[in-house]
Amino acid sequence: MTIIGISGSLRRGSFNALLLRAAAELAPAGTTIAIESIREIPLYDADVETSTGVPAPVQALKDTIAGADGLLIATPEYNNSIPGVAKNAIDWLSRPPADIPRVFGNKPVVVMGATPGPNNTLLAQAAWLPVLRTLGTAYWSGGRMIVGGAGKLFDADGRLTDEPTRERLRKFVEGFAAFVARRI
Numbered sequence: 001m002t003i004i005g006i007s008g009s010l011r012r013g014s015f016n017a018l019l020l021r022a023a024a025e026l027a028p029a030g031t032t033i034a035i036e037s038i039r040e041i042p043l044y045d046a047d048v049e050t051s052t053g054v055p056a057p058v059q060a061l062k063d064t065i066a067g068a069d070g071l072l073i074a075t076p077e078y079n080n081s082i083p084g085v086a087k088n089a090i091d092w093l094s095r096p097p098a099d100i101p102r103v104f105g106n107k108p109v110v111v112m113g114a115t116p117g118p119n120n121t122l123l124a125q126a127a128w129l130p131v132l133r134t135l136g137t138a139y140w141s142g143g144r145m146i147v148g149g150a151g152k153l154f155d156a157d158g159r160l161t162d163e164p165t166r167e168r169l170r171k172f173v174e175g176f177a178a179f180v181a182r183r184i
């Protein structure tokens with residue numbers, strides 16, 4: 001079973017990318033979390049879409065998501081909402097609309113998030129919900145992974161070392177993997 005993991009941050013050393021890496025490490029036997037990047041996705045431009053279609057990196061990621069069993073998004077929180085680069089990526093991935101059911105329709109999806117601040121990304125995670133509903137995904141609401149104070153939870157190599165957070169993440173990933181398994 002393969003779950004695609006996407007971090008909504010381009011930052012080197014992103015806490016969300018590190019959280020995703022830890023999730024991949026903690027995934028249960030039989031589940032692979034394959035981490036993909038949104039770095040090559042350009043800004044959405046309807047003129048580009050009309051003249052040359054969906055750019056190659058967007059098409060490649062669409063096909064990867066379509067071929068996977070689930071999708072795990074690690075989102076930062078910017079101004080209490082979704083960071084622009086992450087929303088932009090999803091917007092490109094939703095083009096053309098006729099292809100949305102293939103890529104996102106009934107796809108098991110969940111969002112988690114980390115911030116160095118005290119507010120734990122709950123507002124960003126909530127902001128994803130109408131987006132993922134619009135795309136027709138099967139959102140897993142059986143668990144929640146919110147991480148505040150992320151600056152204290154990883155070591156110098158970027159490994160999640162805080163045991164309580166690792167345990168929460170392990171349970172979260174197990175829960176989502178079980179949900180995905182029930183749907184395939």
Ligand SMILES: Cc1cc2nc3c(=O)[nH]c(=O)nc-3n(C[C@H](O)[C@H](O)[C@H](O)COP(=O)(O)O)c2cc1C
Pocket residue numbers: 009010011013014015016017076077078079080081114115116117118119120121
């Ligand atoms: C434009 C901007 C807005 C931000 N707004 C919030 C916010 O609303 N809540 C929050 O917890 N952190 C906020 N932050 C701090 C981010 O959580 C922090 O930069 C974090 O490291 C981003 O995630 P990353 O480590 O995965 O790149 C903001 C950062 C930026 C650049």
